[in-house]
Structures are given as C-alpha cells and as structure tokens.
Amino acid sequence: MQIDSLSRRLIDRFQHGMPLCAEPYRAMADALECSEDEVLACLEQLESSGGLSRIGPVFEHSRAGASTLVALAVPEAQLEEIAEQINRYPEVNHNYLREHHYNLWFVLTGPDRARIDALLLQIEAETGLVPLDLPMQAAYRIDLGFPIGDAP
Structure with a gap:
C-alpha cells in the first residue's frame, strides 16, 4: 500500500492525542495545514485500503x-x-x-x-x-x- 504525504503526516501526528473538541477533524486539518475535507478523504482512503482499522479512544x-x-x-x-x-x-x-x-x-x-x-x-x-x-x-x-x- 502506497501512503501519500498527507496520510503519513496524519498518522504520525494523530496516532495519539486526537483533538477532544466539537470539530476534531477541523482541528486536525488546522494542525496539518490542509482542509477538513482533505483530512476526511485521507481517512476514508486509509480505511478503504486497510491501513486504518478504527478511530476512537482507548480507555484504561x-x-x-x-x-x-x-x-x-x-x-x-x-x-x-x-x-x-x-x-x-x-x-x-x-x-x-x-x-x-x-x-x-x-x-x-x-x-x-x-x-x-x-x-x-x-x-x-x-x-x-x-x-x-x-x-x-x-x-x-x-x-x-x-x-x-x-x-x-
């Protein structure tokens, strides 16, 4: 599976510490200096290609x-x-x-x-x-x- 630059930055930055706010994907986009639509498209592509299994919290x-x-x-x-x-x-x-x-x-x-x-x-x-x-x-x-x- 080939991973583009945005996907690499998204993975590196948000494997931990996803923003806890009303608009987390917008906050992610701001941190990555791209649009919210680009973040969502990137996540959808990662999921459809098998590179992403879930987005969510891990509780103790x-x-x-x-x-x-x-x-x-x-x-x-x-x-x-x-x-x-x-x-x-x-x-x-x-x-x-x-x-x-x-x-x-x-x-x-x-x-x-x-x-x-x-x-x-x-x-x-x-x-x-x-x-x-x-x-x-x-x-x-x-x-x-x-x-x-x-x-x-």
Missing part, C-alpha cells in the same frame, strides 16, 4: 470496567463463521487469527467481571467452544504507535 479498562484476553481453539473449517460470530459482540475488539492450537484471540470488555463471565458463557453456548480466559494480572505500559515519517 480498570477505570472504565473490566476486560480479559480470550482465546478459542477453532477448527479451521469454522474459522470465518466463528470469527464473524465473535465480531458481532460490541464488547469484542482486537480479534486476531494466530498460529496455535488456540488460534482465535480477542479482547472482551464489559462494565464489570460479572458481565465478562456472562459473555464467556454466552460465547461458549453459541460457538460450542470453551473460551480460554486470560485476565490481565499487571499492565506494563508501552506507547503503542508506529511513526512512519517521510517516504524512503
């Missing part, structure tokens, strides 16, 4: 509720079907296929641990698969971001 789960890492051992013939089922839950994010017996991994979030437990039971009932529940014991913070800078 222990302050906003509860979460756990979940893994399922999904038979290969059912992978697409089960992944679609899992993706229908609004409480699911970061759903990935991995090379392992437990091959489908996702993060499950909810308002409290009781909701997480109920969701795990529901997922098991709907998929026929037993979820591996891996709640976080400690957080080791990293500043997850991928500066891409100028084109080579």
Whole structure:
C-alpha cells in the first residue's frame, strides 16, 4: 500500500492525542495545514485500503470496567463463521487469527467481571467452544504507535 504525504503526516501526528473538541477533524486539518475535507478523504482512503482499522479512544479498562484476553481453539473449517460470530459482540475488539492450537484471540470488555463471565458463557453456548480466559494480572505500559515519517 502506497501512503501519500498527507496520510503519513496524519498518522504520525494523530496516532495519539486526537483533538477532544466539537470539530476534531477541523482541528486536525488546522494542525496539518490542509482542509477538513482533505483530512476526511485521507481517512476514508486509509480505511478503504486497510491501513486504518478504527478511530476512537482507548480507555484504561480498570477505570472504565473490566476486560480479559480470550482465546478459542477453532477448527479451521469454522474459522470465518466463528470469527464473524465473535465480531458481532460490541464488547469484542482486537480479534486476531494466530498460529496455535488456540488460534482465535480477542479482547472482551464489559462494565464489570460479572458481565465478562456472562459473555464467556454466552460465547461458549453459541460457538460450542470453551473460551480460554486470560485476565490481565499487571499492565506494563508501552506507547503503542508506529511513526512512519517521510517516504524512503
């Protein structure tokens, strides 16, 4: 995927610290010295090409509720079907296929641990698969971001 100059600047500047205001895309445009329409078109192009998965906040789960890492051992013939089922839950994010017996991994979030437990039971009932529940014991913070800078 080829990334143009505006896309590179947008990614580098706003992977973190998206403006919290009534018109965030206008504020982004001002910071990048371009138009709001250009920012929106750039974001749409990044999304349609697979370079952008979402725009939104990341919350500290222990302050906003509860979460756990979940893994399922999904038979290969059912992978697409089960992944679609899992993706229908609004409480699911970061759903990935991995090379392992437990091959489908996702993060499950909810308002409290009781909701997480109920969701795990529901997922098991709907998929026929037993979820591996891996709640976080400690957080080791990293500043997850991928500066891409100028084109080579």
